[in-house]
Amino acid sequence: MLICVSPLSYHLTEFVSAGCEVKDYGNLTFEEFPDDEPVGRVKNARAVGSANQRLSEAVKAVKKDGHTTAMLGGDHSLGIGSIHGHSAAVGKLSVVWVDAHSDINTPLTSSTGNMHGQPVSFLLHELQSKLPALPNFSWLKPCLSAKDLVYIGLRDVDPGEHYFLKFLGVKVFSMTEVDRLGIGKVMEETCDYLCTRGNKPIHLSYDVDAIDPTVTPATGTPVVGGLTYRDGIYITEQIRHTGLLSAVDMVEVNPLRAQTEEGVRSTVSTAVDLLLGCFGRLREG
């Protein structure tokens, strides 16, 4: 298990008592860039590029040790380094991105310049020509094909992102599909789709804002109409059941964004329960 700076790392004992063999690789420290001026509209590019290079090296090392990595964020821009490092260790992989947002803006389509809304574009082979050069990103090479990406939980997609998703034919189960099909059918179709794509190692990148903000309010970009707690857990149980789970990110837990202590508690305990589902805890006992 690999820990970034996260309030979740204080719950490692729950994984041990759930029967997991846990190796804590500790918190990663990242270089500070006090004068990280925007590059175009992109904010904190130097810090994000440097941190993700460090994270990629760390995830690759943990994978080479033979572990399933759990990267505890931090914001979703960390998906860049986590997925890049995972791919450096295992080669081709599939990504299941559970999120209210598709995080596939490029620096040119992003309206906020926030890099947590852009990680997927930096990873996709098909969008490389759309990316400007950024400082501290020269190490990054694309490692994901659009057809090996599945989204679950989308409900706040920007126009540029929607264009990319349609143009690239990315598999999307938005909240509309979750409502229409039910989470059981969504996961059946997700797993069938991944099976037709050759059963590659799965990288599950889980943004806690995929879950409804009444359950996980301690996050930076909450969006109403999210997954129930039960839906969220069911997703992890079914991905675990494939036997292909090779790395998981649990990101966007931010205690500073909750209005109450109960909001922090609910968010952190939900994130811990989601991770326990990834590592084999079953609600049946």
Ligand SMILES: N[C@](CCCC[B-](O)(O)O)(CCN1CCC(O)CC1)C(=O)O
């Ligand atoms: N797509 C957003 C949100 C990204 C969320 C990242 B996360 O990791 O949490 O999934 C939002 C852009 N949106 C544009 C319209 C505005 O009215 C509100 C913000 C962006 O900033 O790019």
Ligand SMILES: [Mn+2]
């Ligand atoms: Mn996200």
Ligand SMILES: [Mn+2]
């Ligand atoms: Mn999100």
Ligand SMILES: [Mn+2]
């Ligand atoms: Mn967010």
